Amino acid sequence: xxxxxxxxxxxxxxxxxxxxxxxxxxxxxxxxxxxxxxxxxxxxxxxxxxxxxxxxxxxxxxxxxxxxxxxxxxxxxxxxxxxxxxxxxxxxxxxxxxxxxxxxxxxxxxxxxxxxxxxxxxxxxxxxxxxxxxxxxxxx
Numbered sequence: 721x722x723x724x725x726x727x728x729x730x731x732x733x734x735x736x737x738x739x740x741x742x743x744x745x746x747x748x749x750x751x752x753x754x755x756x757x758x759x760x761x762x763x764x765x766x767x768x769x770x771x772x773x774x775x776x777x778x779x780x781x782x783x784x785x786x787x788x789x790x791x792x793x794x795x796x797x798x799x800x801x802x803x804x805x806x807x808x809x810x811x812x813x814x815x816x817x818x819x820x821x822x823x824x825x826x827x828x829x830x831x832x833x834x835x836x837x838x839x840x841x842x843x844x845x846x847x848x849x850x851x852x853x854x855x856x857x858x859x860x
Contacts, residue, residue, distance in 0.1 A: 737819035811842035
């Protein structure tokens with residue numbers, strides 16, 4: 721059996737999200753990841769959406785897609801999520817500039833209530849802060 725994971729602070733995960741939001745560049749201007757790779761996360765391959773539509777998650781995420789460990793819950797290609805087991809979430813909105821991180825410990829590996837509620841919370845924060853670039857929101 722094989723599994724994966726990450727052990728990082730809330731701040732470090734938020735900085736990771738900001739680096740992805742900023743095209744692979746850190747807040748102090750250092751390039752960490754190739755911009756083409758980050759762009760590919762958001763644009764995907766020509767068959768990405770079609771392939772996702774054939775999967776079991778498509779019914780819950782109309783227009784969604786999955787690419788390089790990032791989820792797109794709708795057709796909005798400026799909003800990416802990293803979704804972890806038991807409620808972990810990174811929200812990246814390139815349009816508004818908001819990055820949100822949620823650490824939690826839900827009883828279910830994928831919580832059908834807490835996950836969508838957190839997504840809605842980050843979307844509302846993002847909408848409220850639209851026009852003010854570079855926000856990082858953290859919830860432990």
